[in-house]
Amino acid sequence: MSDNRQVFIGTDCGATMSKVGGVWSDGTTVSTKLYQHPTSSEAGSAAVVAGWIEAVGKYLAQNGLVWDQVSGVGLAIPGPYQRYGVLGRSANMPAQFEGWDFYNDYVQALAGKAGRAVPLTVGNDGAFGGVGEAHRVRGSGTGGVVMLAPGSGLGSAYIDARGLPLSGDTLAGMETAHMAVPLHLLGAKPYKCGCGRSWGCAELYTTLAGLPYLLEEKLAGANYSDHPLARSTEAPKKKALALRGLAQAGDALAVELFDFQARAMGYHIANLVLALDPEFVVIGGGLMDPESTTEAFRERYLKIVGDTARPHLWPVQRERLRILPSTLGELSQAIGAALVALYSARS
Numbered sequence: 493m494s495d496n497r498q499v500f501i502g503t504d505c506g507a508t509m510s511k512v513g514g515v516w517s518d519g520t521t522v523s524t525k526l527y528q529h530p531t532s533s534e535a536g537s538a539a540v541v542a543g544w545i546e547a548v549g550k551y552l553a554q555n556g557l558v559w560d561q562v563s564g565v566g567l568a569i570p571g572p573y574q575r576y577g578v579l580g581r582s583a584n585m586p587a588q589f590e591g592w593d594f595y596n597d598y599v600q601a602l603a604g605k606a607g608r609a610v611p612l613t614v615g616n617d618g619a620f621g622g623v624g625e626a627h628r629v630r631g632s633g634t635g636g637v638v639m640l641a642p643g644s645g646l647g648s649a650y651i652d653a654r655g656l657p658l659s660g661d662t663l664a665g666m667e668t669a670h671m672a673v674p675l676h677l678l679g680a681k682p683y684k685c686g687c688g689r690s691w692g693c694a695e696l697y698t699t700l701a702g703l704p705y706l707l708e709e710k711l712a713g714a715n716y717s718d719h720p721l722a723r724s725t726e727a728p729k730k731k732a733l734a735l736r737g738l739a740q741a742g743d744a745l746a747v748e749l750f751d752f753q754a755r756a757m758g759y760h761i762a763n764l765v766l767a768l769d770p771e772f773v774v775i776g777g778g779l780m781d782p783e784s785t786t787e788a789f790r791e792r793y794l795k796i797v798g799d800t801a802r803p804h805l806w807p808v809q810r811e812r813l814r815i816l817p818s819t820l821g822e823l824s825q826a827i828g829a830a831l832v833a834l835y836s837a838r839s
Contacts, residue, residue, distance in 0.1 A: 498563040500837070501551070502829030503544050504617060505569040506531060507585065510544060512551040513826030515834055517563070519627065526823055527551045533585055537592050541601045549605070564611040564837050565602060566829030568620035569594060573663045577614050613836045617825045619657035619666060622649025624828030625774045628819050635771025638764050640757065641818070643777040645669055646695040650768050655835055669695035674759050678752070681709075697756035699777075703732035706749055716745050736778065740786050750779075754793045758800025765805055765813060776818035790817055 499522060504511040510531045514522035529547035532539045548565070552558060572580040577595025579585065595614050602610040622639030629637060634653040641647035646669035650658040658665045672692045675682055683705045685693035696702030711722045721731050739746035761773055778784055779793060794815060802810045820827055 497561055499552075499557055499561045500564045500566070500830045500833040501548055501562055502566045502568065502620070502826040502831070502833065503548065504620070504825035504829060505540070505544070505567065506617075507533065507570070510540075510547055511822065511826045512547045513624075513823050513830055514551065514555070514557075515827065515830045517834065519831060519834060521827060522557075523555055524820075524823065525554075526821075527554065533589070537589060537594070537597065541594070541597050544598065545601050545605050559606045562606060562610060564613070564833035565598075566620065566831070566833035566836075567594070567598060567612065567614040568617040568825040568829040569614065570618075571616045571663060571667075576663065611833065611837065613829075613833050615657065615659065615829070615832060616649075616663070616666075618647030619649040619659065620828035620832055621647055621776065621820075621825040622651045622657055622774070622828065623655060623831050624820050624824040624826075625776060625818050626651035626655060626772070627827075627831055629772050629774055629816060633771075636768060637772045637774060638761070638768060638770045639774045639776060639818075639824075640668070640698075640761070641776035641824075642699040642753070642757065642779055644700045646699050646701075647777070650764075650770065655831065657832075668760070668764060669693060669699075671760070671763065673697050673756050677759060678756055680752075680756075681705075694756070694760045698753050698760065700729075700732060703735060703749065703753075704728035706752065707732055707735065707745075710745055710749065719745050721745070736784065740789055750789075750793060751796055754796035755800045758797045759804070761797065761815070762801040762804035765801065765809055769809065771812060771814065773813065773815045774818050775815065776821070776824060780817040781821055 498517040499514050502513045508531055509528045512527045529543055532543050570582050574580045579589050579592045579594055581590045599612050621641060625639050626637035637651040639649040648666045648668040650666050670687050670689060670693045673694045675692045682690050682692045683696045683702060684690040685696055710716050716722060724731055735746045735749060739750050780790055798815045818824060
């Protein structure tokens with residue numbers, strides 16, 4: 493087997509679906525076609541690991557590859573962690589998964605399937621997503637990259653000149669979703685976050701997590717008392733889920749709410765740029781997905797983000813900083829996990 497046929501596999505464990513991606517030994521992507529497989533966390537940890545192995549096998553078969561070519565595997569999985577490879581109490585996984593040694597379980601399953609030891613690298617899904625996007629956005633450069641992915645929550649990562657994520661001493665580095673945003677500038681209330689904090693966690697003002705609160709306030713005002721969502725009997729979260737589609741059609745309420753979230757993201761980015769001094773900020777998540785949002789929506793969102801952030805930066809940062817949409821979409825975390833496996837093999 494020649495070196496250029498070596499492949500590094502990335503597994504991205506989501507709460508409901510797990511995804512698989514791969515890169516060759518030169519870092520190029522094997523395929524941009526998304527492969528997903530049910531995580532099946534309700535069936536227990538053994539079922540989750542079995543699903544990962546099945547998903548990798550199907551991904552290899554779809555791309556004309558075999559297990560003998562797999563030189564390393566990366567696993568992106570939501571934190572927090574008790575220690576490397578051992579899950580803490582995660583908001584995205586069942587409570588009984590706390591203390592799960594997913595690293596050793598996956599190592600053993602990979603060895604059983606491949607018939608040999610397969611090196612495994614594990615880490616935070618948001619951080620690994622940043623690795624994938626950084627590899628694309630900076631090409632042969634080494635500028636720092638901040639990745640922010642607003643979705644149901646806020647994934648965050650900082651990627652250094654080596655292409656690796658900042659993990660922190662307790663593996664909780666770049667957990668920026670629970671940093672406070674400047675509520676006085678937003679004119680917003682301090683909603684209580686699922687993490688227990690009530691100081692204005694960024695996640696509540698930039699993602700789906702906080703949209704039910706923001707929507708409820710708007711519907712209670714005089715401007716939108718006749719809006720269809722004000723008359724709807726659907727649950728608050730289901731109403732919030734309708735907003736992205738409404739915004740694409742130009743609905744005034746939906747546009748106003750996403751404009752607010754873009755401003756909140758801009759302030760958040762200003763704080764992160766002052767702390768980390770990156771060359772790039774990449775915005776991912778569903779808001780940047782070309783299949784679910786229009787080009788006009790994405791351009792408006794990114795413009796508001798940039799216009800909000802830049803006045804708070806140093807002059808050289810205002811000129812240098814590039815705020816860009818993600819290019820890998822839902823594949824970013826799986827591809828990033830594969831790249832970290834590759835980088836680990838090189839080192």
